[in-house]
Amino acid sequence: MDLEAIAELAQRERLCLGCTGRLAARRGHGLTNHERGQALLATRAMLAEAADETGTAPFFHGATPAPAPDECGLCAGLCGEVESLAQLVLDAVVDIELATFQVGTLVDAEILSREKELQAGLGNHGEPLKSQLNREIGSRVADASGLEPQRDSPDAVIVVDTRYDTVDLQIRSLFIEGRYTKADRTIPQTRWPCRHCRGRGCERCDGSGQMYPDSVQSLVAAPLLEASGAGEDKFHGMGREDIDAAMLGAGRPFVLELRQPRVRSLDLPALEKAINVAADGRITANGLAWVARPRVAELKETVCDKTYRVDIRCDPPVEIERLKKGAQRLAGEVVEQRTPTRVSHRRADLVRPRRVESMKLLSADGATAELEIRAQHGTYIRELVSGDGGRTSPSLAELVEAECRVEVLDVLHLHLEEPET
Ligand SMILES: [Zn+2]
Ligand SMILES: [Zn+2]
Known part of the structure; x- marks a missing residue:
């Protein structure tokens, strides 16, 4: 890695300190890219001063500053926006129960291709801007919120779109397994959108959008949706019986998926009771327990007499x-x-x-x-x-x-x- 060439390119392209340091990624362990850029330019200035006592290397001499991020020829200000982008993330997760998270970023395509070009000219040693932003935003969010950054299946993946200053929050679904029985021979297993309006609500379905007012799914999900603040639910049954058939005995296994939940710590025994009280014998749910996503596929593949x-x-x-x-x-x-x-x-x-x-x-x-x-x-x-x-x-x-x-x-x-x- 040619540090001299990096310093020259930074000067020529008018790069901010973060963008400069990123071109020298992995040199200077423990430094931020901003600090790395600063160290690189300062060292370069001192070496130039030592070699040229006449003071004809003006950029490197003394305190000639690198451009601020807003004037950076590459990142168009992004290196200086970490604080405000982190605040967007913090605002998005406020009032949502999470323990772990991961930040991703979307960056203007022109910036990304320009960065590739510059790095290619120096032998591709640099770190991508996106990974700097992800790391720096992630660590501010962690410091301010106490949430733990996690790569593998975090509770939330938060993607910051730096082009529009918007945030897309993907909260990991909750999966709850149980068994249901159904004594009421008039309700389907899952919600069934009205054939006439396809779920929008019309006269035929009394505005409900459903062919049947209730289903095993809707009766099981209602208290869980309310307690978790989830946006929607999905019901994965181990097979299904006809609408007009009862499901008796020990019941049929199912996994209910709660999507985009705002609360993750649910009192399952209490919610099981609430489901059964509200359903008043038409259905029951039993043995509610937490499971992981792969259980859904396993359940779908299970067959039995x-x-x-x-x-x-x-x-x-x-x-x-x-x-x-x-x-x-x-x-x-x-x-x-x-x-x-x-x-x-x-x-x-x-x-x-x-x-x-x-x-x-x-x-x-x-x-x-x-x-x-x-x-x-x-x-x-x-x-x-x-x-x-x-x-x-x-x-x-x-x-x-x-x-x-x-x-x-x-x-x-x-x-x-x-x-x-
Ligand atoms: Zn920059
Ligand atoms: Zn309808």
Whole structure:
């Protein structure tokens, strides 16, 4: 690194001390770029004085100052704005509960390309302006706020746009895992934007923007959104049941993501109670606990057997013995299920083999019956009963030679604790 060449270039391009020092980055351990620039020019001046007692090196002689940042030929004042840019960050995070943060900056493209050019002429030893700004703003913010700078998954990434003096604050989401049960057979798992207005609110949806006033998601999220001050939530369920199916037993695992939360220390047991009191038995949330983001993908990939309870209707009525035999025939059977007509508009038309683990007849009076079915993940239970016009085979309807259809379907249990069979 040629310090003499740096000093000459700084003079020629009229660089401020910060920009000068940055060209000599990593020389002079522990100095700021400003101090480094000052030291470099002062040393250069003293060496020139020693060599030339006639005083014909005017820039370096005596106290001839380097230009102030506002007049700098490179940074257009940025080196002198660290204090005010740090204040923008401090204003943005006031009243937000954070422990760790990271600062990023956006800088005018012309400045960045000019800087590259200058550094290239000197062998590319310099530090980029952005990294100086990130570091200096970050350390002022840390000193003033007590927050800790952190590179890996900080609570907030704060990007300062130095072109417009604006701040973009990205707060790390909170992830809460739990299980839900649903006794109310009229609510969907997740919010469902109104088909007519796509969520804007119209007469059809009473201004709610939703097809259904409530969902498992909205009932679970409401107290958590309020307590965290989050901007929005996302519900990640381990699969889902139909709107008109209940989810019973130990419930279904989910992770609720709270985006842009302003409060991070939540009393989960108290909030769980608040959810369950407000939901008044329609749904419950249980075992709320903190998890990390990767848990969402893990949950989405988890599959397991499920046990269902169904009420069916047979037309014409079927003798109990015949129903029992039909159920016995299906237990342990692998059925072929072509994508049902009711979902074929959004799913590929495929034939999937699915194993029926067990099928028990709990009660029957001929025209109606109650069954308990354990089946492999992804089994279409309604079609297993009805046959879906031959698209699922064998089916209960096919075996008892009558029309059978599911009237009520509940999920009783997700067999998470046992490996899939
Ligand atoms: Zn400068
Ligand atoms: Zn609407």
